[in-house]
Each structure stands twice: as C-alpha cells, then as structure tokens.
Amino acid sequence: xxxxxxxxxxxxxxxxxxxxxxxxxxxxxxxxxxxxxxxxxxxxxxxxxxxxxxxxxxxxxxxxxxxxxxxxxxxxxxxxxxxxxxxxxxxxxxxxxxxxxxxxxxxxxxxxxxxxxxxxxxxxxxxxxxxxxxxxxxxxxxxxxxxxxxxxxxxxxxxxxxxxxxxxxxxxxxxxxxxxxxxxxxxxxx
Amino acid sequence: xxxxxxxxxxxxxxxxxxxxxxxxxxxxxxxxxxxxxxxxxxxxxxxxxxxxxxxxxxxxxxxxxxxxxxxxxxxxxxxxxxxxxxxxxxxxxxxxxxxxxxxxxxxxxxxxxxxxxxxxxxxxxxxxxxxxxxxxxxxxxxxxxxxxxxxxxxxxxxxxxxxxxxxxxxxxxxxxxxxxxxxxxxxxxxx
Numbered sequence: 434x435x436x437x438x439x440x441x442x443x444x445x446x447x448x449x450x451x452x453x454x455x456x457x458x459x460x461x462x463x464x465x466x467x468x469x470x471x472x473x474x475x476x477x478x479x480x481x482x483x484x485x486x487x488x489x490x491x492x493x494x495x496x497x498x499x500x501x502x503x504x505x506x507x508x509x510x511x512x513x514x515x516x517x518x519x520x521x522x523x524x525x526x527x528x529x530x531x532x533x534x535x536x537x538x539x540x541x542x543x544x545x546x547x548x549x550x551x552x553x554x555x556x557x558x559x560x561x562x563x564x565x566x567x568x569x570x571x572x573x574x575x576x577x578x579x580x581x582x583x584x585x586x587x588x589x590x591x592x593x594x595x596x597x598x599x600x601x602x603x604x605x606x607x608x609x610x611x612x613x614x615x616x617x618x619x620x621x622x623x
Numbered sequence: 624x625x626x627x628x629x630x631x632x633x634x635x636x637x638x639x640x641x642x643x644x645x646x647x648x649x650x651x652x653x654x655x656x657x658x659x660x661x662x663x664x665x666x667x668x669x670x671x672x673x674x675x676x677x678x679x680x681x682x683x684x685x686x687x688x689x690x691x692x693x694x695x696x697x698x699x700x701x702x703x704x705x706x707x708x709x710x711x712x713x714x715x716x717x718x719x720x721x722x723x724x725x726x727x728x729x730x731x732x733x734x735x736x737x738x739x740x741x742x743x744x745x746x747x748x749x750x751x752x753x754x755x756x757x758x759x760x761x762x763x764x765x766x767x768x769x770x771x772x773x774x775x776x777x778x779x780x781x782x783x784x785x786x787x788x789x790x791x792x793x794x795x796x797x798x799x800x801x802x803x804x805x806x807x808x809x810x811x812x813x814x
Contacts, residue, residue, distance in 0.1 A: 436649075436708045443645045444712035447652060448719025450641050453627060454634035457720055460739035466795075466802030467741075470813045472631055477777070479635025484643040485781045491647070503651050505769050505779060507786040514768025515775075515793020518761050522794060523802035525757025526739060528772040529655040529765055532758070533713065537720025540736050542754040549758025554658035555666075556759070557766035562689035564767075571767075575785070582783040593785065603783055610780075614635060620813050 448534050457534035459526025459542070466523050468621040475614045482610030489603035492586055504590045506578040510571045521553075582606065627727045642777055649708060651782065653774030655765035656698070657713040663691055663702035674699040690766075744809040768793070 454476045455461045464470035491497040505511075522528055527535060527546045535543030565572055577591040583603035584592035594602045629637070645652045663686075667673040674696075677685035681695035684703050691698045701707050724731070734743070738750035747753060765771040768790050770779065776794070779787020 437706060437711050439649055440708045440711035441715045441718075443641070443648065443652070444715030445719040445722065447641050447645070447712075448716035448721075449723045450634075450638050450719075451716070452720045452723035453629050454638055455628040457723075458735075458739065460735070460741050463739065463741050463802055463806060464813075466798045467806055467809075467811075468799065468803070469811055472628075472813075475631035476634040476638060479631060480639035480642060481777060481780045483636055483639035484777075485783065487639075487643055488646065488781055497647055501646050501648075501650050502782060503778075504782060504784050505775060505786045507784070507789055508769075511768045511775070511786050511789045512793040514764040514766070515790040516764070516797040518764030518768060518771065518790075519794040519797030519799075520801050521757040521760025521764060522772075523798040524805050525754045525761065526742075527754070527757065528761060529658060530716065530771070530773045533654075533716045534720030534723075537717040537722075538724040538731050540731060542736075542738055542750050545751040545754040546758035546761075549755035550658050550762035551662055551758075553759035553762030553764075554655075554766055555662050557763050558659055558662065558688060558690045561693075561766075565689070575789075580785050582785065582788075585782060606783060614631065 447530075448537060451531060451534045452538060456531045457538050457540075457543075459531075459535065459540075461526075462528070462531065463523070463526040471617050471619055471621075475617050478610045478617065479614035482607040482614065485603055485610070486607035489583060489600050489607075493600040499585075499587050502585050502587045502590070504579040504581055504585070504587075507575045507580065508572055508578065509575065513571060627723075627729065639781075642781055646778070646781070651774065651778035652712075653709065653770060653778060654713055654716070655762060655771035655774065657710050658762050659690070659698060659766065660701050660705070660710055663698065664705050667702055674703045676703070741806055741809045745806050746808045747805075 451457055456473060461473050465473045525546050527543055529550060532543045532546045580591040580593060582593050584595060584599040642652055663673060674684055674686045682697050682700040684696040684699040686692040686699040742750050768775060775787050775790035
C-alpha cells in the first residue's frame with residue numbers, strides 16, 4: 434500500500450479516536466492530572482494493556498513484521514524531559530498529539546500551544562549540541578538503552594527478562610494495566 | 624449539547640486498536656518529532672542551507688545542526704522530503720479531529736474554544752499565554768526525552784520499553800502536583 438495513503442488513514446483515524454475519547458479537550462486532561470476525573474487515565478491504561486497483549490501475541494506467533502518494532506533508548510534525559518513535559522502538560526492540558534486534535538476542533542488555545550511547541554522544539558534543536566557536550570551523563574544510555582521488559586525477539590533490542598517467556602511477561606504486565614483501568618475509580622477524594 | 628465522548632471501555636479498546644494497527648501496518652505512532660521537522664522545513668525555506676544532500680551519510684542527507692544531523696541525518700532527510708509517512712500522519716491527525724467534530728451534533732462551546740472551564744475558574748488571567756508557555760515546556764521536554772505521550776507512553780509501554788515507563792513516571796511525577804496546585808481554585812469533582 435502507498436505510504437502516504439497509510440499515513441492519512443492511520444493519522445486520520447488516530448485524530449478521530451483521540452477526539453472521541455475526549456483527549457482533544459484540555460478540561461479532561463487537566464482534571465485527570467488533578468485526580469478529579471480519571472476517565473482518560475482509564476482509557477489510556479486499557480489502550481496500553483490491550484494493544485500490548487495483542488502485539489506480543491502477534492510477535493509470539495510471528496504474524497507481525499519484526500522490522501516494525503521500534504524501541505526508544507532509555508537515558509537520564511527521558512526522566513528529566515518527562516518532568517519538564519509534565520509541568521507544561523499540567524498547566525496547558527495539551528500534549529503534542531492532542532493539541533492537533535484540539536485545533537481540528539476549533540480550539541484557539543490549542544493554536545497557541547502549537548506555536549509554543551514549535552518554539553520549544555527550536556530551542557532544543559539549537560541547544561542540543563551544547564547540552565550533549567555539557568551534560569554527557571544525561572544522554573548516556575541506561576540498562577543498555579534500547580531495551581524492553583519483555584523480549585520482543587528483535588535482535589537489535591535488548592530485554593530485561595531474557596529467560597522468561599516473552600508472552601507471559603508482556604501478558605502479565607498487560608493484565609495489570611487492564612485491571613488498573615477497570616479498578617481505577619472515576620475520581621479520588623482529595 | 625454535549626459532545627460525544629466514548630466510555631472508557633469502548634474508548635480504550637478502540638484507541639488500543641489504533642496503536643496496534645499502526646505498528647502492524649507501518650511503525651509505532653509518534654508525534655513530537657514532527658514539531659522539529661516542521662521547524663526545520665520553515666528554517667530551510669529561509670536559509671536553504673540547513674540540510675544538504677550528503678552521499679557519505681547513511682540517510683543520504685546531513686545538517687550543520689548537531690540535532691538534525693543525529694542518527695545519520697534521519698531528521699535532515701525528512702526535512703528535505705516533507706511528504707513522508709510520519710509528517711503526513713501528524714497533518715492527518717488535525718483532519719481526523721475536525722472530522723469527528725463535524726460528524727456530531729454537539730459543538731465546542733465558544734467560551735471553551737478560548738479556555739476550558741477549569742482554567743476560567745482557576746483565577747489565572749491569560750489562557751493563551753499559559754497555553755503558549757505550556758507548549759514550549761512540553762516540546763522542549765519531549766525532545767529531551769526523545770518522545771511524548773504517543774511515542775514513549777503509549778507506543779513505548781505497548782512494547783514494554785524501559786524508556787516508556789521512565790517517561791510516564793517523569794510526566795506524572797511533575798504533572799499531578801503541578802496540576803493540583805495550579806488549578807487549586809477550580810471546582811472539584813466530575814461534571
């Protein structure tokens with residue numbers, strides 16, 4: 434199939450579904466982080482658990498093209514970046530994907546978020562060389578870098594549970610995520 | 624009129640199916656890299672020398688910027704060829720969101736288009752400025768981390784990537800206390 438056709442299909446579907454689960458609305462994301470409305474947390478936990486369970490079933494049966502698996506490196510900057518990301522996420526209620534859906538739905542504040550995001554991306558692009566030279570430890574791989582907990586069977590990626598059956602490990606994690614989605618209350622009393 | 628919102632069970636299963644479909648057909652979903660690519664395309668339009676064809680590089684392109692040149696010029700290549708899968712994917716997301724709004728009767732209320740209710744109750748003045756600053760922090764953080772909610776948290780944890788769990792930990796460790804504090808004056812409870 435044509436690559437651009439696939440991009441429009443999967444990207445369009447992703448935007449549509451993000452909107453339908455309520456992720457294009459910053460009200461829902463802010464109230465999730467305030468622990469006042471955990472609807473989206475339940476959606477995310479179920480989505481991760483469910484997709485992971487099927488993905489590792491496909492890997493175990495060899496019914497998915499291995500080259501599609503892509504693992505990102507683990508390094509200190511992942512946690513530090515996550516913390517910075519979390520602050521912006523909390524005050525704005527958008528992330529890089531949902532702001533696009535927000536703009537598609539006519540939200541003006543999402544447009545300001547995108548412009549800010551483009552500036553943030555430029556700032557990082559320009560400071561990357563200096564950051565790597567000044568703080569090499571932040572970019573140094575942890576636990577081998579591109580590693581997974583359950584073995585994907587793809588040689589170039591390491592794993593943390595080598596001898597255990599991958600489907601069992603990933604399946605157990607997936608069940609924890611799905612149970613979490615099911616048991617999480619709609620809100621916490623704080 | 625309320626906008627359509629799927630319940631968590633239906634929403635979670637369909638959202639999971641989309642992430643799965645993407646990795647079965649092409650590769651895991653990711654978004655934040657494309658902010659860099661868009662910047663690079665604009666930058667290259669004005670200067671014309673940010674990315675160069677380079678036969679010695681594995682991707683066939685290189686850049687005089689260290690970040691765009693990283694991973695054998697992978698970003699440089701995408702800037703030189705914007706009509707690639709990942710970039711079109713992100714553009715199509717805007718269309719998908721717009722289509723979902725068009726196909727339902729409930730529209731986004733005018734006041735919500737500028738600021739969500741929780742912000743209007745927060746006592747903070749300028750939503751556009753807060754949203755803009757949020758955008759700067761989110762994309763700087765995402766690029767430092769090498770991914771965002773889609774690439775690290777969803778696609779990453781789907782594949783049980785160590786990096787996905789680390790990113791999710793960082794995001795919620797900062798996001799939960801900041802949101803509780805920043806919106807402490809807003810109404811509590813589920814609507």
